[in-house]
Amino acid sequence: MPSAPTQLPLELCEAVIDCLHDNRGCLRICSLICRSWSPRARRHLFRKVQLLRRRQGLRFLAALESSWEAGTRIGEYVLDLELPRMGLTGKHRDLLLRCALLVEISRHLPNLECLRMYDFDWNGLIFLMESAGLVDSASEIPDRSRTANAPATESESASASSPSMLFPRLTSLRISSSASSLIASGEAVVQFFKSFPELNALDIAFMPTLEASRSVHPPDRIIARDSGGAPCVRLRELRLDTSTWAASPALDWLSRPSVELDLHKLDIDLFHTWGATSRLAELLGGRECAMLEHLAFSLSDVRVLPLLDLSKYRFLRSLHMRSYYHFKYIAQVFRDMHEEDAGDPVDWEALNHALVSLSRRCPGLSITFDCRFDLVPPADNFIRYTVRWMKDRLAPTLAARHLDAKLVVNGVRYH
Template identity: 25%
Template sequence: MTASSNRNCGLPQELCEDILDSLWDDQEALLACSLACRVWIPTTRAHLFRFVRLHDERDCIRLQELLRLSASAATNVAGYFSELSIKFGGKSHDARSVEERMAHWIPQLLPTLQSITSLEISCADWGYDFLTEDARTCLMTFSSIITTLRLSYVTFPTTDDLTGLIHAYPRLSKLQLVHCRADPPVFEPLTLARLPSDHGMTTTQITELRASSFADMLVGLLSSPSRVSLRRLHWETPVLNAGDTLVRQILLEDCESSLEYLKLYFFHPQELIDLDLSKYPQLTTLHLCPHRMFSARKSVLCSPIPDFLSRITSVRMREIVLSVQGTFGSDTGYLEFLDWGKLDCVLASLRRRLPALVVSIQLEFSLERTADDPFSRVVGQVTERLPVALSAGLPVQVTYRDGRRSHDSANAPAYTRVAWLAFDSFPSGKHLLSA
């Protein structure tokens, strides 16, 4: 199929590309489309060769062969690569030998991947000898257009080593730290914000951060020449001491004028008490996740939520999500983790000020199975607890997920149901009590 025949079929090229984009994860369909029409080849190749995985030596050998074939055919598939995932030894019994082999391949392969914009490094020890200096240098210099960096289960000798890696990518805007760790940094918590800038690094503008590592991993980033000005923050980091509290405080202060999305896992009620939402005028989405625990402490943990929400002043606020997990032996008391009457009044007030606001309550419990549908019980009881907000027309979505899997099969998916309690644009105009 040629370009002229593509035009004769009646579909504009832009529409064809949109259709091909919708098939981004269907390898067979993309391969068929690439053979059907020459004009579609750039779009299909962009999806077929978008992701590169180097998780063992076999992946490295396959990539080397692909690059060799591409060079001989002058197809330049490397130009389509945009996402790279590198996994080192991890916890396997031969982790050291795996990391040694990966360190051998990295300087050979990565210089050919200059179109990579997203890099993921997992299960690595940045300080061990078998991750050679050549390999580390190559990881930090092979692409100058990286905008996204994901680090998971990576150990650094110090937080300065992490900071150096981050600042090696001048266009970096999205950073994810999952279970990364380093030796405790030597710093005085009360002077963290005033540490001198002596790194000599280029400025990096981080606009999106997911942190689920210890807070000390962010010390070097916050005290370096560039300040973090976030639009999106996913905070899953426990606040264990005064130093952690200060790191969190500085991070949130730096993004008061820019933050639009906040997903906050909190481990102590004081974390909500200390955070004033009135300082975030650009906030559009707030997702609260109290740390998973048994019912005995959940009421204490969640008690500040109504007052916390009452401090919202952003006229841009569109969505509030509350995700709660718990384990209960009976079906009584599982919703008594906060003052629903107070929450009802706060949500009704927000509804009057923010007519576009939508609230989502996501519950994951392990309840006793009875003859009636647990989903109906949950929906009914949440409805009873929010009469003022619902009568004000606030759209409230309830998601219930049974934390226990089916007894029939250990691999069966967990029971999950969704319902809208109020949704003014729904054709019937009624409050819904079922999905």
């Protein structure tokens, strides 16, 4: 008599599906072949969604609405949404329609955690959010004691689908290339952030220049310092590019009382020098970075290094220094390899001493020297010379026993 087929435990089947997380073809089959496999397969299938065009957005909205009616609700599996070229700026005649499309999509994504928006218009999006009732300045900030990975309750899902809040569980937001002629004031920016009550990580890049924003809205730095009110946004992670902190009012927006900076992770581009009394100096040396654990910065001119005082950070666990060398710096490095440090602008002895001292104050510190060259001279041994050149100058840091130091050149680790 033939034996009955063996029934594998669901946990084992889900573990196998997890191993197929990057194989979309197999995930589609798993989601259709067995009802009990569908939730696990859809978690990987719809975890990250990228909408390149408005037509894709319309198709995605139709799929969300049909799955809502069928009870499958695929929108609840979406955790990461990227809108790289949706055209959410005033350059498009149907700007309000595109913003309205995003608002409608948001109603079906109650568990979204990460949102990336490129090339968008503050005013148009905020106008649609206000019209739909998704921005309410009097709304209360929900309890943050709930863990980010906890599943949404039925009441939370119901409230998320109602016009009360845009992406209520969003924790990470990347905004890039907003419309310079329509940049909103700090008041509107904070109003925009209020619709993300769980937000704790912010990435800002390619924001308009200060001169462009002044043509529409005057600077509001004084207002930011004098106005009252409890914080409605609390950020623990921040990423800024040079154009944002050097030429835009972004740091003024972030200094408003309604935004609390308690940074544990900071990633910043330092392709420009800054003054001792600048807003950036206040940020790097102030209480906002007092508890910093992870610091990463990029530079193309090593003369910027003396401006960064690492002695202020006593809780660092990782330090990542990215150095981007353009052709003129590559020529300088190549010349220094054959001459006795001709024109070397860095006091390497002081730098090594500062890093070793920092590692003593911060036990277990990990330091990464990441050197990248955008144009390599036609010499087969250039990378080998570069590695030797860097190792000679960073020898005290690389040899220190109480820290984990790594040297990476063009993506390859050499120490």
